[in-house]
Amino acid sequence: MFHYYMFNKPFGCVTARRDSLYPTVMDYFSELNNDNLNPVGRLDRETTGLLLITDDGVFNQKLTHPSYHKEKTYHFTVLGDLTEDRCQQLEKGILLKGSPVLTSPAKLKVFRQDILSNIIDTLHPEVQSAVCNNLPTHPVTYGEITISEGRKRQIRRMMKAVHCCVIELKRISIEDIVLDETLSPGEWEEIFPL
Incomplete structure (x- = not known):
């Protein structure tokens, strides 16, 4: 069993x-x-x-x-502004650095925005240390993303491709x-x- x-x-x-x-x-x-x-x-x-x-x-x-294309959903926090244009790029598919093939389309929801100084104390100490040199007013975006692939560090690389940096990532479903x-x-x- x-x-x-x-x-x-x-x-x-x-x-x-x-x-x-x-x-x-x-x-x-x-x-x-x-x-x-x-x-x-x-x-x-x-x-x-x-x-x-x-x-x-x-x-x-x-x-x-x-080949099974199972959907995996994550909550994310990124340093940066996920504009409508950037969201559309993620939803259509992104060309990741070092890959000749676009990512499969993602589903994306933006929940809210904030600034770094308001949320830095809530981050893991290791992440706080990594982001402490950013401006206190740096925009922060919270949201949810669903992907059906599993490339190495895929969501982090996708966000980097649209000039955002993942500072928190939590998988909530498969x-x-x-x-x-x-x-x-x-x-x-x-x-x-x-």
Whole structure:
């Protein structure tokens, strides 16, 4: 019988089985003593939120292989102004640096805007350190993006292509599987595939 877990990945751990520098997502599952468990896809070290862990290789393949075009939705905070023109570029597809092929069209919603000085205290200390030399009045945009690909650091690279810098990124869903917001970062629960 296969097992399926929903994990709220915290900032700072890497999606790997082992790492010499950072804690890994699999460290959180060591108590289960199941060497067949693997992460479904990847989230980079700075990205938080929904990560599925399973020992079902077929399920893993169906959610991660590019040919299945599974939608993944993220909440983001970016340094920069996501103008209507920039949003349209993201929605149509972006040519990422080093790639000859446009990204698939994205779905985008902008929630609100602010300025850096108002939100810097809410950011992870590592991010605060990285952005502290920006002007206090630098615009900040909050929103949601849905993509159906999984290129390396794709959303960060897409935002960079429209002159914005991701400072927070949290995956909230994969297809119909939505992160249980009662899970604190680093917590997990067993689920069953939908």
